[in-house]
Amino acid sequence: MHRSRLVGFIIDCQGQSLQGAAQFWGDALGMGVKALPGDEGSAYMELVGPAGGLHVEVQTVTHPSRVHLDIESDDIDAEVERLEKLGATRVAQVKSWWVMEAPTGHRFCVVHSSSAGFHQHAREWL
């Protein structure tokens, strides 16, 4: 048995200043902009505000700009296998997470569960 849930989404911005891109999206959505510590801080900034407990982050990327979803799970291998049975495919393992592609063509990530709402909101999969 493992658990997973939609944890949020990432606004991927190609060839942009991270600060500038995050400031636009923070202002546009009426949310605050928060720097993240450590290595993560060079690629990601968090948007803070009333998004219902979902994470919203802005990331600088080298591929074309897009928005991608993150699924968090307490067992990444089991969750990736569950999603493969639904028709998704593995694209690449990056650090501790998996990048996958949906049958609808969207890229998304499966990450380790770490959100405050995980235990309350995650679905159990047998």
Add this chain to the structure above:
Amino acid sequence: MHRSRLVGFIIDCQGQSLQGAAQFWGDALGMGVKALPGDEGSAYMELVGPAGGLHVEVQTVTHPSRVHLDIESDDIDAEVERLEKLGATRVAQVKSWWVMEAPTGHRFCVVHSSSAGFHQHAREWL
């Protein structure tokens, strides 16, 4: 004075059966799939579950698959003008909403406020 907030996001699926695309995303995210009434029902299905009061919908589209954000406002014209000052541009008016493009290259929509959380969570802009 007008108000706006991030109301949710739409998973745009190119060349897919709406039912099939929505079923994949419902299963992947552990959310229910709900048909919508009227004309809207032919292009959109709603995903229902713990997404913190944000709307999550799946849409069939003819352009490449992507994910886009929706901003809701009680004054669309004022909100579009506010977003233009931040660097966004108008792409097209569709029915009652505006499609805009962010300086980061993302398309997003400005729609009439209709969510249950609007009055509680929207930001005021002078």
